[in-house]
Amino acid sequence: MIEATSLSSAISTGPALSTKIQGGESFSQTMNNVAADMYNSIKDGEKFSTDALSGQASTGQVVQSVMAAERSLQLALSVRDKCVSAFQEISRMSI
Numbered sequence: 001m002i003e004a005t006s007l008s009s010a011i012s013t014g015p016a017l018s019t020k021i022q023g024g025e026s027f028s029q030t031m032n033n034v035a036a037d038m039y040n041s042i043k044d045g046e047k048f049s050t051d052a053l054s055g056q057a058s059t060g061q062v063v064q065s066v067m068a069a070e071r072s073l074q075l076a077l078s079v080r081d082k083c084v085s086a087f088q089e090i091s092r093m094s095i
Contacts, residue, residue, distance in 0.1 A: 041065075041068050041072040042072065042073065044065045045065040045068065045069030048061050048066070
């Protein structure tokens with residue numbers, strides 16, 4: 001299982017991430033919030049799945065929580081892909 005603290009620490013490393021976004025929270029804080037939400041969504045999906053096996057959750061609850069976890073994971077993968085793409089584009093720039 002993924003730990004929320006390891007996600008948060010992996011995202012919040014580096015001095016460039018502590019730059020404030022105009023009129024709001026820092027990019028690092030935003031990414032920490034997204035990671036925590038993703039972790040909680042996946043944890044809820046696992047909880048409802050195990051509850052359904054013991055008869056404590058309905059099929060609808062399981063489907064909703066698993067679909068929410070899948071959307072969170074897809075979002076995280078999309079953000080990761082965009083970050084990798086941006087890094088590759090920056091590394092190709094001549095100085």
